[in-house]
Amino acid sequence: MKVAVIGGGAAGFFAACSVGEHHPGAAIHIFEKSGKVLSKVKVSGGGRCNVTNGCTSIAELSRAYPRGGKQLKKAFRTFSTADTMEWFERRGVALTIQPDQCVFPVSQSSQTIIDCLQGQAREYGVRVWAGTGVEALERKGEQIRLSFLRNSREPALFDKVIVATGGSPKRTGLAWLEALGHKIEAPVPSLFTFNMPDEPVRELMGVVVEPVTASIQGEKLSAEGPLLITHWGMSGPAILKLSAFGARLLSEQQYQFKVQVNWVNMPQTERVAEALWELGGAHPQKSMGNQRLPAIPKRLWAFLLQKAEIPEAKKWGEAGKKQVNRLAALLTNDTYAVRGKTTFKEEFVTCGGVSLESVNFKTMESRALPGLYFAGEVLDIDGITGGYNFQAAWTTGFIAGQLG
Template sequence: MKVAVIGGGAAGFFAAIEARRNHPQAAVVLFEKSRKLLSKVKISGGGRCNVTNGCTSIAELSRAYPRGSKQLKKAFRTFNTVHTMDWFERRGVALMTQPDNCVFPVSQDSQTIIDCFLKEARQLGVQIETGVGVAKLQPVGEGLKLHFLKGVHPPAFFDKVIVATGGSPKRQGLEWLEALGHQIEDPVPSLFTFNMPEESVTELMGVVVEEVQASIQGTKLKSDGPLLITHWGMSGPAILKLSAFGARALSELGYVFKVQVNWANEQNAEQVSDDLRGIMAANPKKDLNNERPYALPKRLWSYLLAKAELPEDKKWGEIGKKGLHKLTHLLTNDVYQVRGKTTFKEEFVTCGGVSLQSIDFKTMQSKACKNLYFAGEVLDVDGITGGYNFQAAWTTAYIAGQLN
């Protein structure tokens, strides 16, 4: 049996290794159109490679995927985060779980993961071809004929093919798969930070608030978690989560919208008002800037006081009803104008791809074309930040590599 794997990224390597492990007699060839293998693995997690997440609850894990959640919930019974960590550790890659549940190699170097894949592929006898792009797939009998770009290779026949080409920023990058009868969901960016060119809050760049609630005005989109103020706007898990779950809605808004930030991380404004009254009663003679509610960072609290037009040296006992109302409102419903987005680090993630309606998730085989399988981000599956996108790649690749 001859097996082709198209794409030399995370899902491609994992699928090629699993295909060869499950079918030792098969000839497995991996084709990568660029000269670089595993380039996204190299830069992921700031060059440290966030291989998975430490979450072991399948129900909780599947909630980290704005698209593909239902299908992955079943797939995770076959291969989940526990299996992933075991897979790498059995191959000599020591892993560590951070307090935020992100899992990294102990080496803190993505090259460790790359070396693991290259060594495993070499030992198993996976043939690797770089600089070889596939232009077209043609069903022939029970198998598929691969037609290559720029005539680097004559067309070649394979019994089974796994497509793991990653996310495509444009629909035209998926037309060769659409031509085979697959439904395509238009790709739009996911996991991005918010640009706020008109907002003075950017002067607080570097400030992190450990737990906020954020929402998009005029939508039902809500999230929570740490928020980072940057020199262009806002980032951090709370914002990235909003961008992932709101990928389509925010694209339709042209990335112009208002974000509401609840700095107090308390849904009930009356509770916040009560908390502030408690501070007023306990510290009537203290300056406002000397007693910060909710342990807010000093620079942010000074900024919010200025926004509320309250002098920092005013006493807590002197702010009155009006001041109390202003502070309560700002702490629970601070609004910022967003105009545009910025890709999160170099980690380009798309929402969209080959529709899950076109795939049998039990085997990752195409419903439109026999003996054609899919793995990774070429599918309309994506997760929030924290190792979830790699986990979806490992899970789908593991299942595709069974070649069932």
């Protein structure tokens, strides 16, 4: 059996290895358009590669995917996070689970993961063709004919083909799959940070607050987690999660919206006001600038006092009801104008791709073209940060490689 895998990224290599495992003796070819394979793996997690997540509850795991969670819930029963960890460890990659459940190689180097995938592919006799992009596919009897970009090689026939080309930032990048009869969900960015060019909060760059609740004003959309203030605006897991679940909505709003931040992660403003009165009652002679709620970093506390028009030198015992209520309102419902986004180009994640309606998720086979399979982010699947996007690549790649 002759198998082509289109795309030399995480999903492509894992699918090729799965073909090798399930179909010994198969002739497997990986075609990668760029000159380098596994380039996204190389830069992921700051070069450390967040290979998966330590969460083993399938129900909880599936909730980390704004798109595709329902379908992955079933797929994870075939190949889940525990299977991923076992797969790599069985091949000599020691892994470590961080307190935040992110899983990294003990080496703290993505090269360890790359070496493992390439080594395993070599064992299965996989041939890798870098700089060889596929232009079109067509059915030829029982086989599929591949035509290559810039005539980099002659068209060739394959018994099975797995598409693992990754996310495309533009719909035009998916036109060749749409031409085959697949429904395409228009791609828009996911996992981006918020730009706030007009907000003085940017002066607090480097401040981390954990945990906060961030929400989009006027929408039923919120996320919890650490928030990082940057020189361009806001980032960190809470913001990235919010951007992922709001990817389509925020695109429609052209990234012009207001974000509300609950700095203390407590829903009742009255409760926070009570906590402030208790703090003041315990330290009436202390200045409000020097005696703060422990959850709030010092620089942010000073910033919020200024925003609430409260002098830092004012003693707690002299604080008036209006001032305390104003501070409590800011702590629970602080609003900032977002004017654009910043995506990390090396690690961009897209919402959109080949519609899940076009794929049989039990096998990852195309409903439009028998013998064609999909794996990874070319599908309309994306997860929040924490190793979830790689896990989707391993799971779909493993299932696609069974060629069921």
